[in-house]
Amino acid sequence: MIAPWEIDWRKRWQGHAPILLQPGSVTEVQTIVAAANRERVPLVPQGGNTSMVGGATPLPDGSAVILSLRRLNQVRSLDAEAGLAIAEAGVILADFHAAAAKAERRFPLTLGARGSATIGGLVSTNAGGTQVLRWGTMRGLVAGVEAVLADGSLFEGLSALKKDNRGYDINQLLVGAEGTLGIVTAATLRLAPAIAARAVAWVGVETPDAALRLLRRFEAAGDAVESFELLPAESLAAVLTHVSGTRAPLPSGHPWHVLVEAVTSDPDASNPTAFVERVLAAALSDGIATDATIAASEAQAEAFWRIRDSISDAERATGPAAQHDISVPIEAMPRFLIDAAKACDARFPGTRASGFGHLGDGNVHFHVRAPAGANRVTWLAEEAPSVTRFVDDLVVAAGGSISAEHGIGQMKLAELERLSSPSRMATLRAIKQAMDPEGILNPGKLLALAPQAMGE
């Protein structure tokens, strides 16, 4: 009966739990956590169960109880003037988008799982998405947090103060803690003005470096750009081959492509199309861009975005791949994309590596496709892990992060241990131990409480 919540949505981590608790109030959450702490019963907090890294799935040993926050699903308040809303942990992202739109505002963070992902999970994983360039990740959109701490006491941080220097920022400590330091029950979230007009352009460029120079041109000219996505030719080709109804936005082929969106919230301001045209005209004449087109209609704009959003599906249809959600300093990304792909292709003959995604955030999804004809199950189980360690080593050498937006969960726990300094791991463990001394909050996620043998 609770089977759907014992396994993650991609069916990669099969866990087991004796029971699933669904409290209907914050007080009930407090009662459960206090009892769990007293009896040393581990809890696995769960929202929409859409983690990419097994963060909301219980371990297979059946030691932990699932604590579902989905019944806490009220938008407690929404102040359009102030641009703030308080949403409970179980509010689904799409529902929150709708609530903001009803008040003629928007919540400017979105991602594929918006129909299932909940506010509590988004806060606890510091979720990202395609609008991070201008609005930041959840960390930047969270103005306050309410959470039940390990002893069952309530941390009340919902007051949305722009300035507050009363000691360590516990709100920010809870953001991205993956439920290991407290159970987020509600958050105060910032709303952005609704969009009055947008301009969506598709640009052909020769290199990732040219794409970055184009981004800097846009940034120097203003802050209207909300998305700046980079795609290699092969990602576009995969989409055109495998996704029906798609066609190339530009007449001839280019090695790299950029999808850029600029918006304005001011109905009286000049249309963002003029702004995008101006920057692109200069970039074309300076040789930074090779060709470009601006969507002439909302339908065309949607068609451009559909190409971007279909890459993962198209690549899945192409064959198995080791996927990596990584970031490096933005300035280092153009070189990383070229060098890391070359290094992977050389080290694992027959594979084909490429990255696509949020260039403006220094965050790409770096995928290494299996050699043609490889058996999916065998290759993913036997070959992919060494590919991942190889890619992660390259990321660390470039000063980057092996988890840009998906978190650590169960999936990256060993790699985090392997690649972090002992000082960093000791600090993470000390904080965990300080805030959850009995180790009842989502144990076995984000970090192992004792250093693992491989880390020694």
Place this chain on the structure above:
Amino acid sequence: MIAPWEIDWRKRWQGHAPILLQPGSVTEVQTIVAAANRERVPLVPQGGNTSMVGGATPLPDGSAVILSLRRLNQVRSLDAEAGLAIAEAGVILADFHAAAAKAERRFPLTLGARGSATIGGLVSTNAGGTQVLRWGTMRGLVAGVEAVLADGSLFEGLSALKKDNRGYDINQLLVGAEGTLGIVTAATLRLAPAIAARAVAWVGVETPDAALRLLRRFEAAGDAVESFELLPAESLAAVLTHVSGTRAPLPSGHPWHVLVEAVTSDPDASNPTAFVERVLAAALSDGIATDATIAASEAQAEAFWRIRDSISDAERATGPAAQHDISVPIEAMPRFLIDAAKACDARFPGTRASGFGHLGDGNVHFHVRAPAGANRVTWLAEEAPSVTRFVDDLVVAAGGSISAEHGIGQMKLAELERLSSPSRMATLRAIKQAMDPEGILNPGKLLALAPQAMGE
């Protein structure tokens, strides 16, 4: 010989230290901290010694050694394209402004002490200032932190990653920790585009509520506004009386005044003056504003700002006052300003309360002037503390913070304890204990390691 560093710049906290250490490298800081931890010798980190709350001053018992970071004064790198610079802890803010300007960028945080305050202190106190409205406090401008932890190990967080979900955000934990969790040795800081043009306006309004409605009008129309400062008539009168060469920007008196600045970084974009004119014209015709003028020259803009920046000096000339750096949710500020002033005047006959400052941040400096003829020393010592407790109670009742931008230091330690939930204090203490088990990092600042009797 070290006397100037044993007392704070306002000469409110006289401390004593046996010695002042001035390491010249991060490695030397590590050696000092490791030894101090081993021998349990407390360290007081110090930058420009400009704390408003005694945060950088040693305690009078002479138990602690001053660790000055001033010799770590290099800007290690500055990348104008990326808008990022790495500055060491001892770099003086004004020098950092100059370095950014040389690269045609700016570091958009400034405050009165910019000629002395250092980057390490600004990071460790999460400093604010007059440009927080658009750019945020230091917390929002810090992209990475390098710090020596209590055991002498180095936390290396300078990589400026826009997305990084590898566990708890230790960078953000160190921002605003007042040197009690680690010694910040360098930070990666975000730079903003240089200003191409600005418009500075002075507006007369009837109430703080009208001022807030004016702010919302500006926000709805775009994001060009960088400063939005509120002044009561009496603050303006004090300046006109006590500061030579100042004159009223508007012909007739108004109960409240707003100083607003809008900027653009795009030399091709329309001048911000047109934007400010458009919003002000609508506000005047809708009765939100009573009168308004836009500075016709840079000299006039500077004259407007001089009034704002002279308030503290003018009020000091008027007589002694209990001063409070407080914040409440922005929407609650108009009512708070009116109600709190009334309540103070009623509770402490003869005093006169008023607030001025960063309305757009929900942060005002709320000053309660002593009755006419009161003896400065006696009143500040005997009457001001109960005024402060009264004001702090009102702030807490309004869901606000008793320290908006100055921090806790020594000054507000007892009030923090008195007004925080036991759960919050326990969490702060647990984190401190986890990261500084020997209690050597700036002890007696921000929090007392053991709960104080009054807090029981």
